[in-house]
Amino acid sequence: MSKKVLLYFMAFIGLQQAYAQTSELTVEKIMQDPSWMGTFPSNVSWGAHSENIYFQYNPEENPSDSLYRINIKDPKKIEKVSWQQQEKLLPEHGDLNDSENKKVYTRNGALFLYDFKNQKERVLLELGENISAPQFMADESKVSFILEHNAYLYDLESGHIQKLTNIETGSEKEKHEKKLSEQDQWLQDENLGLLAEVRKRDEEKKSREAYRELTKEPEPFTYYSGEKRIMNMQVSPTGDHVSFQLYTSSKSKDTEVPDYADLSGYTVNLPARSKVGSEQAKLETAIYNLQKDTVYLVKTQDLPGIKDLPDYVQDYPDKEWKEEIREVYTNGPYFSEDGKKAVLVVRSRDNKDRWITLLDLESGALKNLDRQRDEAWIAGPGIGHSWSGGTIGWLNDGQTIYFQSEETGYSHLYLLNVNTGKKTALTSGKFEVFDPFLSKNGKNWYLTTSEVDSGERHFYQMPVRGGKMEKLTTLTGNNEVSLSPDEKYMAIRHSYSNQPWELYLKKTATKSEAQKLTDGQSTAFKTYNWRDPELVKFQAQDGAMVPARLYKPTAATSNGAAVIFVHGAGYLQNAHKWWSSYFREYMFHNLLTDLGYTVLDIDYRGSAGYGRDWRTGIYRHMGGKDLSDQVDGVKYLIEEHKIDPSKVGIYGGSYGGFITLMAMFTEADTFTAGAALRSVTDWAHYNHGYTSNILNEPVNDPKAYRRSSPIYFAEGLEGDLLIAHGMVDVNVHFQDVVRLAQRLIELGKEDWEMAVYPVEDHGFREPSSWTDEYRRILKLFNEALLD
Known part of the structure; x- marks a missing residue:
């Protein structure tokens, strides 16, 4: 036998052995309705008297979970809570008094008071309108609440109701002047000109109205919100001030997603989001001073650094940059228990600054207490976002606030004395x-x-x-x-x-x-010996140690091929010791490992759980360090686990799909095959809240978008690529892959295919869709990596 024939024969035998590996798992099994795995508790809470644990559960295999409970005196008994019993449960929302023996809350729009000692509920108010946001006042003899867009006090002893604010939507002019249409105005003028008696009566009416206007009592102060919507109204504990927010909606153009499989038989356009860089909504905080009977807006123009330009402007020396007062979002105020002090959280709209400020309730002026700046973007556990203040509040001494900050690079808990400015970690x-x-x-x-x-x-x-x-x-x-x-x-x-x-x-x-x-866990789920993936770290080219989950076959079953999985969501952690939200992918990785593949699931740069620098490692270049981490992971597998460099595939969904495209387009020497699922192909077409943090806005930082978007690198495709996308995806729109497909066609690329799912959104729902998608992924890897 010649040497050439012998080598061919050995290769053929090796290939047969690779395909011969089997698993008791199948794509059909792991991608069926998740109920096959069993039922697992969620949304855990306690009863009001610490006697029962409540949670969502489904041991009866109903179409959806129901509420169950366990009494801690009989912990082996799990019982279903009937809807009649649920109606009587004390709601989690509401407000406790300082002694925590009473609680006010709303149910079905009515105001209730619960007495913990007597375990009795009392209806305080039913007004036929939805009452919201009840709170005990500082002396606990009264309760504040919001009705429509005004604040009220309810006296718990007398039952007296006092209206605190007088706010109306629209403008004062609109209220007093009912403008006629051009046609109706013409008819009225003609009538006045033709009929003397009608004209006389109109003049008499106007005279009477003018006299009443001169002699009437002054009208109470009314604040008109105009076109702005009233939100998040709250009464200070002392009842001297009412804060509220004014929301101005954006007039940006929203996209629409066509639904070709609508029940009606017609193509129906689903409303979706606007694109990054579009006009954003505005949020302002106002203070209604009840003693002065006036309203004023919180003043943010004097905050330190409010005019600071970001560092990236240095990349555009030919563009004129003006130092202007940046737009901000405000959250709060957060009142001390005695109501004498309040803090407000302010964030710049570009999300590079967060100020924690002391609010002067008499003027709306702000005193900066803590400024956190990040040239990338402010985020992290407990830090909040544009519409949330995050972790913040007061200790009961009335002078110390607490909050979280990434000042050291990791999100930690701090105290700050608002009188002295002293901050303690x-x-x-x-x-x-x-x-x-x-x-x-x-x-x-x-x-x-x-x-x-x-x-x-x-x-x-x-x-x-x-x-x-x-x-x-x-x-x-x-x-x-x-x-x-x-x-x-x-x-x-x-x-x-x-x-x-x-x-x-x-x-x-x-x-x-x-x-x-x-x-x-169901019996069917327990029959398989699910792997405990090894947590490993490998060194990246910049020296960082990158965490990952490793699924490794035995030496006898290994086929020398590897699959890199890229988790989605951008800011998410998956290399950890708990049950993954990617449970379908986890089971698929067990199947792949049974078949001889080595699987590496990497917490690349941009992932959660490792502090600020890891999170912001992708700033202004998605597809930079987050992609090189995947490449370095492959090098680790080749050097440490004997993976064949020509047998490496990559796959992932959403952000993972984006990285897969970048890998297939720019790292053809590393990746032989890839499956890009629900992928972003051009970041200029994604949403504002997520994308502008990382890449700024397209009109201001086009370089960041150009180097971060796969569609610009499609000419680099050499390996086998599968693109899969739901057609009614209102998150990453189907338009993304349609534009990419056209680009690949124009480039004359051949080794790619697209699978579309007409009834699926971003997260698939139907087992048939999951099964079809992952059968295609498995087929791709088997044919491209094992042939």
């Missing part, structure tokens, strides 16, 4: 803090952190002024804790890498044991 280190809140007595913090490991979440208790954190959870993975109202117990929703979410009960103490309350 309560937590520090290369980890992040999530969802801190104060204990009932105000002496301790409860908070979740990643201190143990970036891939774990644990719940802690810490003294209010800082000190040692006591870890209250012990289970490895993610611990989502719902604390009982009396703070004696924790309901823990826990999961591990290969174990979906289950519910546990544990006393709020370090040494107590967690008791498992649910076991929702």
